[in-house]
C-alpha cells in the first residue's frame with residue numbers, strides 16, 4: 001500500500017473513531033489500488049496502473065470516512081458494530097466535478113473493474129453516494145443481481161489476513177469482524193458531499209480536498225519517479241477486458257451486463273400488494289393524465305388522504321405474492337393513471353403528495369413503483385401516423401435547456417420541499433418504518449431464502465438514493481412546466497407526441513400511443529421473428545453475405561437470454577440498426593423510421609443528445625418473462641452521459657389476448673401497434689410470463 005494512501009486510510013480511521021464516539025471504526029476504507037492488490041483482484045501491473053489515479057482514490061477515502069461517520073449516526077450503533085465492512089467506493093464517483101475528471105478510466109471501465117473484483121470473489125461491499133446518477137449500471141447490476149449471495153459469509157477475513165495485518169486494524173474491530181456472521185453491508189450514504197446544489201461540495205470538503213491535494217502532488221512525484229506512468233500506459237490486461245466486453249454488445253460491458261442481468265436493476269417481484277385493494281381506496285377518475293396535475297384543493301386533500309391510506313395499507317400488507325388485478329382492466333387502467341402519477345411523485349401533482357416529506361414520499365413512490373405500479377389506458381384517440389420527419393424538426397429542435405430553465409427547476413424544487421412542511425411529517429408513518437424495514441432486512445441472515453429479499457432491499461436502497469424521483473428524473477424534460485411543452489407540441493403539429501401525450505409524459509412520466517404502427521406492420525414483424533427463430537438454426541453455417549442477402553442477422557447476434565443460471569429475462573433479443581439488416585429491411589426499417597420520427601418529436605420536449613438504441617425482443621411461448629427492472633438509473637440530465645432517458649416500447653403481438661400473458665407490470669395490455677413511452681430512470685416494469693409468441697421493439701433515447 002502506498003504511503004499516502006495508507007496515511008489517508010489511517011487518518012480517516014482516526015476520524016471515524018472520533019466521530020464514532022470512541023467506538024472502533026465501523027468502516028474500513030481502502031484506496032483502490034492497494035485494496036485490489038492485497039485482496040488479489042488486481043495483479044501488480046494493474047494495481048500500479050490504478051495507483052496513478054491515487055488522487056481520486058485518496059479523495060474517495062477521505063470522503064468515505066466522513067460518510068462512514070454519517071452512516072454511524074443514522075444507523076443503529078450496535079447493528080453497525082456487528083458489521084465491519086470493507087467498502088469499495090466506486091472511484092469515479094464525482095466527489096466534486098473538478099476532480100472526477102482526473103480518473104484515467106471511464107465510468108464503464110470502472111464498472112468493469114468492480115465487476116471483475118466481484119467475479120474474482122473479492123468484492124464484498126459497495127458504499128454508494130447519494131448521487132445515483134453517478135453509479136454505473138454494472139455496479140447497480142452487481143448489487144441487484146449478484147451482491148450478497150450467502151457464500152459471501154466470512155469472505156473478507158478468510159481472504160485478507162495479510163491485508164488486515166498490514167493495516168493495523170484496531171483489535172476490537174477485528175474481533176467484531178471475526179465474530180460477525182455476515183461481513184457485508186450495503187451502505188446507501190447520505191453524504192454531506194452531495195448536500196449542495198448539483199454536485200458541489202461544501203467548503204469543509206474543499207478544505208480537505210486541498211489538503212489531500214498537497215499530499216498527492218507529493219505522491220504523484222514519487223510515483224512518477226518510480227516509473228508508474230509507463231505501467232499506466234501499458235495496462236494491457238485492462239485493455240483486454242475492455243475489448244472482450246465491448247465485443248459483446250453495442251455499448252460494451254455495461255450493456256452486456258444489462259442484457260444478462262436485467263438492465264439497470266432487475267430483481268424478482270417478491271412482494272406485491274393486491275392492486276384490487278388499492279382500487280377500493282382510490283376514487284376512479286375520468287381525467288386523463290394530462291389533467292391530473294390540476295386537481296382542485298378538495299381533490300388534493302382527498303388524494304393525500306388516500307395516499308396515506310395506501311401507504312399504510314401497503315406497509316400492512318405482507319406477502320401478497322404476485323396478485324393480479326381482479327378488477328376489469330378498462331376501469332382499472334383509468335384508476336391507475338392517477339395512482340401512477342401519485343406513486344411516481346409527479347411534479348405536477350406534487351401537492352397531491354404534500355402530506356409526505358420528501359423521504360416519505362420517496363418511500364411511497366419507490367414502493368409503489370416497485371410493487372404496484374400500473375399504467376392506465378391513455379384517453380387519446382389513435383393517430384394516423386404518416387407525417388414526414390421534417391415537419392417536426394423545425395426550429396424547436398435546437399432549443400436548448402437554458403439557465404432560466406435550470407433556475408425554474410430549482411425554484412420549483414424549492415417550492416416543492418417548502419410545501420412539504422415538517423408538521424405534516426409523521427415519522428412513525430413513513431421514514432422510521434423505512435429505516436426499520438431496511439435494518440430488519442440487513443440484520444437478517446443471508447441464507448438463500450432471504451437472498452432475494454436482500455436484493456429487493458438493494459434495489460430500494462439504490463432507488464431511494466434519489467429523494468424525489470419524479471422531480472429528479474423530470475429534469476430530462478426540456479421545460480419546467482408541462483403546458484409549455486404542450487404548446488411546443490401543438491406548434492410543431494406533432495403527429496405522434498400530441499400535446500395530450502406530452503402532457504401525460506410531463507405529469508406522469510409516461511404516455512401511451514396506440515396505433516404507433518399499423519396492424520400490417522405488426523403482423524409482418526411478428527412473422528419475421530418467428531421466421532428468425534426457426535431459421536436461425538438452419539442458417540448457422542451461412543456466411544455473413546448470404547445472411548445479408550436473406551435479410552437475416554448473423555445468428556450470433558441473437559442473444560438467447562434464457563440460460564442456466566436463469567437470467568433476469570427469458571427472451572431472445574436482437575439489436576436493431578437502421579443501417580444494417582434486419583433493421584435496414586422491411587418490415588423493421590419502417591418501424592425504425594417511425595421511431596426516428598418519435599425521436600425527433602421527443603427532441604423538442606425532452607433533452608436528448610442523439611443517443612439511441614433499438615432492440616427486438618421475442619418471447620417464445622414457454623412462460624418466458626423479464627423480471628421487474630428499470631431501464632436506467634434515475635438521471636437528472638446534469639451530465640452528458642449515455643444513460644437512457646426515454647424508453648419506448650412498441651408491441652407487435654397480433655391478436656393479443658389476456659391468455660397470452662406477457663403483460664408489462666404497468667398493467668398495460670401489449671396490444672398490437674401500441675407504444676408506451678416513459679422516463680427510463682423513473683418507472684419499474686416487467687414482462688409477465690408469456691405463453692404465446694410475444695414480440696416487442698424497444699428503443700431507448702438519451
Ligand SMILES: O=C(O)CCC(=O)C(=O)O
Nearest residue numbers: 631649664686687696698
Ligand atoms: O417488452 C416489454 O414489455 C418490456 C421490455 C423491456 O422492459 C426492456 O427491454 O427493457
Ligand SMILES: [Fe+2]
Nearest residue numbers: 263630631685
Ligand atoms: Fe425495460
